[in-house]
Structures are given as structure tokens and as C-alpha cells.
Amino acid sequence: MPRRRPVPRRRVLVLDIGGSHVKVGFSDRDGEVKVASGRNLTPEKMLRKIEPVLRHQRFDRVSVGYPGVVIRGRIVGEPPNLGKGWVGFDFDRAFGCPTRVVNDAAMQALGSYHGGRMLFLGLGTGLGTALVIDGQLEPMELAHLPYKKGKTYEQFVGEAALRRLGRKKWQKEVLDVTRLLTAALEPEYIVMGGGNVRKLRVLPPLTERGDNRNAVVGGVRLWKGALPGSPARPPRDSGTASPARRG
DSSP states (O other): OOOOOOOOOOOEEEEEEOSSEEEEEETTSSSOEEEEOOTTOOHHHHHHHHHHHHBTEEESEEEEEESSOEETTEEOSOOTTSOSOOTTOOHHHHHTSOEEEEEHHHHHHHHHOOSSEEEEEEESSSEEEEEEETTEEEEEOGGGSEEETTEESHHHHSHHHHHHHOHHHHHHHHHHHHHHHHHHHOOSEEEEESTTGGGOSSOOTTEEEOOTTHHHHHHHHHHHOOOOOSOOOOOOOOOOOOOEEEO
């Protein structure tokens, strides 16, 4: 009997799009490559920026974490911190292989999840939020809800608030916002990620530090179709398409 040839392992390209950087990772490689984003970043400009990173790389699936509202895999609103042209953009055609798009906080939440009822809060340019309950992901846009003084949660805990308030007052706002969301949503644990989590000297109750690298894990899990469903652990402070080729 002839020997059966091994099935090639699926290789996923993961893009985590943020207000200051686009992080590029692969399912079989540690680490990420960052390229600058900014307020003028359109999908076409992003493709040109990441082209040198993707040159000579093969992948057959793409996961995109997008900093805005995504419903059933479709971008439904332009991002406030990037350029225009994201709504209706054909990622499948651009990459030449199947692409799944989710909210960026939701993708990092997927990668951070380890069972039970988890609330994810991403402290970055804005405030990313998502719930995962017994393996079921629910992206949210809590950042834009009214908080106080006629302003939203994001306006008190986002990057601009950190610069405006200073680290000490900003940390107090983060603690207060987390307390309110914890009371409303009743998570078993909270994962706090995003680039600014490292600036917190004190973590709120039930909270563990996330890791931005979990976005790649989440992007890979988008294609696996299953999440860990084991009971929650106590918090820990851890501070079928043809392969595509770019290049």
C-alpha cells in the first residue's frame, strides 16, 4: 500500500490593526512584526506597508482584528483612528485566500480566554471590550457608553486620557471603570490587555494582565472553531483554499 502523504498544516496570517501599529504574526512563528498605522491608514495603504513582511511568506488563511464594529464578519463602520475605505473592503480578494474579520479586542479576548466567564478590557488608543462565556464570544462597544461629565468610558481610560490626566489619575479612572463593568457584567475573571496595561501599578480585583501576543493566538482560534471550556482558573498576573503567496 502506498504511504499516505501528510496533510499540510494550515498556516494562518494574523493582522492586529491598531491606531498606532499593525501587528503581523503567523500561527507557526513566535513574535510579531509591527508597522506604523495612523489616522490616514486605508486598507490599500496597509497592504503596501505589510508587503515587505509578507514577501516570500506562504499562508492559506488570514485573521484580521479590526478596531471597529464587525457584525457576522462584516465591517459596518469606519474606524475613528484610521483612514477610510474599510467598509466593504474585499480581504479575501486582497490576500487570495479566506479571511475572517473580527473586532480587535474580540480577537485578543479569544487568545486570552481559559474557560468560564471572562471579561476582556483592552487599554490602548481607546478601550476595547469583549465577553467570553463558556466559549461563546460576544464583542461589545462599551467604550462609547456615557460615563460621567458628559463623556464616555473611553474618554477617561484611553490613550488621550492618560496624557490628559497623568498616570495616577488615569489609573484611578481605570479602577473605577473596571469596578462598574464588573458589577454590571459579573465576570469570573477579567483579562486586561492592550499596550497601556503595563502602565498600571495596581490591578483591579479579579484581574490578570493580558499579553498583546494573545491576539495571534486568538486569530488562530478563529479557524479552529472551539475554545477552552473548562471552569475558570484563579486570576494570575502574567504581566480549504489554495495556498496564497505574497511577494
